[in-house]
Amino acid sequence: MIIVPERAIPDLLTRDASYRAVENVFAAMASGDAYNFPVIREAIGHEDALYGFKGGFDRVGGSLGLKAGGYWPHNLDKHGIINHQSTVFLFDPDTGMVRAMVGGNYSTALRTAAASSVSINHLARKDARVMGMVGAGHQASFQLRAALEQRPFEKVIGWNYHPEMLSNLEEVAAEAGLPFEAVDLDGLAEADVIITITSSFAPILLEHHVSPGTHIACMGTDTKGKQEASADLVARATLFTDEVAQSISIGECQHAIAAGLITEAGISQIGAVINGSHPGRRSADDITLFDGTGVGLQDLAVSAALVDLAVEKGVAIEVDL
Known part of the structure; x- marks a missing residue:
């Protein structure tokens, strides 16, 4: 087994490698060559933690396995480590033997950012120039770096519940040589692309905050009850997701579904756009929305790439079980 x-x-892991792994596995999902297993997610009654498993099988990439982990909200304060903790286990699909154990914390941040950047590449207008961010926490920096590589953006604007954290976004914008402006929610109407990356349980982004032609990537809603965009805004948009079953149950579309504003048939897989079986954006005035719920196959694809890189660079640890 490789560790x-x-x-x-x-x-080892670059944004480009993460992007390619995620784009390929989204395409495999849409073509029926890869599928996710049902998600297990539990409040364990200890340290207020949520713990669970995400897994799947990709016949094209040959990835079989699961990610185990979750959210320990007191980690940073009590132990000085990040609150999200996870580990990925890969198995040989031909024999069932364990192939690798891979750390999942940093790779989760990159694979989540890769998903939104895939959606920007395939759905945002080519002339998008203003990048908008809702949320400025740890994951927001990863999101912004990846997003800025997808279009020739000229400006970054951002909003956060705690304005003092917006310096995180300003630093990333400065790295890219771009100006940054803190805005109120109404100011987001200037954005051509908006990423939401919060842990909100109430809508932040409303219909009048978004201009025609905007692409939105909602990346924070991955649990029943969470919500970043209003149901009316979701219903107005052309909708895409990583996996439809998760989108309507734990993703951003759950609320519009519950309100009867949209149907499951109105949500398309982003992989269909990648494969060319869905046209994606149909006009410059379309509002497109990608509901990034986070699927196990993303973790497996990125971890498989990591194993190959670790072996190639001679840093893989091999053990006998």
């Missing part, structure tokens, strides 16, 4: 420890991953 790729968490400490080695930042030097």
